[in-house]
Amino acid sequence: MGDDLAIEARDLGVRFRRNRRGRRNVKDLFAGASRRSQPDEFWALRNVSFDVKPGESIGVVGRNGQGKSTLLKLVAGVLLPDEGEVRVHGGVAPLIEITGGFVGDLTVRENVRLTAGLHGMGRAEVARRFDGIIDFAELADFVDTPYKHLSNGMKVRLAFSVVSQLEEPILLVDEVLAVGDKAFREKCYRRIDELLADGRTLFFVSHNERDLRRFCDRGLYLDKGALVLDAPIADVLDRYNADYNAG
Structure with missing residues (x-):
């Protein structure tokens, strides 16, 4: 793994329980959470690998329940992987579960x-x-x-x-721009533009195609917890829309 990268992910896998949220946080590491696979468990992510260079703007695309927010939380350090590893070089400014912590x-x-x-x-x-x-x-x-x-x-x-x-170098955003009134969203857009112009790295989960095209130059398309395409954002959105329209 290189020091010239902002984010490095190798063979990431995260497992959850179907009947309740699996124990997947730092606290459970000290509580001795079992790693053995159970029949009521499923893989929210598996075999996901990618690199992000400093200053890149990455949009994470996929239907609901395909692992997008799980991936963002792994990068944020909120969740721990069951398989593989993720390394983040530099601090993160997390705009996820945005009103949490107050x-x-x-x-x-x-x-x-x-x-x-x-x-x-x-x-x-x-x-x-x-x-x-x-x-x-x-x-x-x-x-x-x-x-x-x-x-x-x-x-x-x-x-x-x-x-x-x-002033952290990596900005993590999960659907936050979907809330608030139009005037405030525009203010948020301008602020994110300023941060990107300042050389920040963006890791952005959204269903809003306009926002993804505006802020991102590259996309990661997740389906059923697998990374099916890592390509320029326009190509990723075209593939996602084709798959979505095909049912």
């Missing part, structure tokens, strides 16, 4: 400090970026409001604003 009883101000701190921002940096985060989220009138009293749209705006301020 605390309902804490105010917007307190949540910004907490969440940014958990992502590695020091106090001085949080203070320096605080006004920009709040302005981007359009929450200047709600900084001392408990998070639980925000609307869903406000929560999404706050989460995107915090994570998009991180």
